Amino acid sequence: MLLSSVLLVAPYNPTPAGVEVYATEVATRLARTGVRVEVISYLESKKAGMETVYRMPTVSLPLLRGLTFTASASAAASILSLLRGVDVVNAHYAVTSGVAVSLAKLRAPKVLTFHGSDVALLKGVMRPLVPLLLSCTFYVAVSRRLACELAALGFPRERITVIPGGVDFKGLSSIAKIPREEARRAVGLPVHARIILFMAPLIPYKNPLVLLPAFKKLVRSLQDTYLVYCGRGPLAREILKEASGLKVGSRVALIPEVSRDKVPYVLRSADVLVVPSTREAWGLTVLEAMAVGTPVIVSRFAGVSDVLVNWRHAIVVNPHSCLELANAIKAILEDPSLAEYIVKRAISIARKFTWELTAKRYLRLFTHILGDASEKVQV
Incomplete structure (x- = not known):
């Protein structure tokens, strides 16, 4: 039939x-x-x-x-x-x-x-x-x-x-050719800063709060670096409160959930995407970031991590470890050759899905x- x-x-x-x-x-x-x-x-x-x-x-x-x-x-x-x-x-x-x-x-x-x-x-x-x-x-x-x-x-x-x-690989790979500065202008993010991006609903199992103490460990060594949350949810106020308590509030920004057509530009604007979920069946955002040429740090609990080679396609971490997250972020931001190595090899994964x-x-x-x-x- x-x-x-x-x-x-x-x-x-x-x-x-x-x-x-x-x-x-x-x-x-x-x-x-x-x-x-x-x-x-x-x-x-x-x-x-x-x-x-x-x-x-x-x-x-x-x-x-x-x-x-x-x-x-x-x-x-x-x-x-x-x-x-x-x-x-x-x-x-x-x-x-x-x-x-x-x-x-x-x-x-x-x-x-x-x-x-x-x-x-x-x-x-x-x-x-x-x-x-x-x-x-x-x-x-x-x-x-x-x-x-x-x-x-x-x-x-x-x-x-x-x-x-x-992913829409053809469409996203064209966005990968856009300079990060141009992508940032398109979505209103700081043009000349370094951006650590969290892009997901602000809910417990997405684990957004874990990035704050990890970021605290990095603020002195990584100047002009911002932690940007893109999403909405019940943890928004707690994120701002904890950022203030850790004295990193001036370097943490919350931007509203963006429309679907703006998502690739937000992903392209980041120097690194961090996905610290304690539970993630697959991970569409991970593939989209890979397709637009942004290196990814991803939880070992994400289903997509099964098809990734650690430190080749992404850095796979324990999302409960602030130290592990901080070290992974620092490695990406301080070593452009490592970031480029991961980006080039991650494209082969995005192309398969x-x-x-x-x-x-x-x-x-x-x-x-x-x-x-x-x-x-x-x-």
Whole structure:
């Protein structure tokens, strides 16, 4: 059976976070192949290409937002499947979209994509949802580490495949040719300073606070160097408070979350990107930084670290060690030849993970599920 239509239930464009970016790239690139793609998402979502987006009403309060989206998305999926006909339904993020499609009345096979923080919830307070999610036909993990966690939760290993996220390598490699000073002007950052960048939501598992004591160790030896946080979240005030207490407040800046089209310029503006997460299923920002020519220091707990050679593609660190982080930052900033060595070799990693390849893997998976024996899926 040829694949002609896909229904995605997912957080979506224009939010520049990992799940939203991943789902948007998959949907738009599938639509370019001629597949009819329809997306059920939140009220603020916007169409990004040739796909159709249905925006669900939700209550804008922390727990109620997810609950109301799950209920409305489940009903909408049932109606669309009945009225329009759907070949495959693909849900992104298990505890909302995954529950929605599991509850929906669907004849089409259901593919559930896990992104990381949803699996953490399923290992904890939301573990009772696992039996409901076992009704899906196939499961996608964005990294091998995450696939192992799914198997440990009881999801059938033979129905789990790994499809990592990627980058728009062609577009980002052109930004790599822009001088850092020009990129900084484009996003309003100091032109002649050295910039250590943290770019993620300011939430506990992204571990933004650990950079402050690490930075404190460096301020005397690294003049004209700034620690820049790009993102928003509940830890913003605590970051500023601790920076002040450590007497580095004048060298620490918080800038708001930027639109998706500005992300590459912020990454290019940095002398080094630091990703100190205590949990990170994959690491799209790591690949994007590599593609724009910015050296990366990344947590050993990030899924992407599995495909990196330490001190060759990036510096891989223990995110709980301020000293290890400080030494890695100092090594990059004080040794331009090391930074250049890492940047040149990291490009080979970014080139291997493109959104085109991600979309092709989904196309192959969906075709396999529909019964075309000529398409093989590596599980």
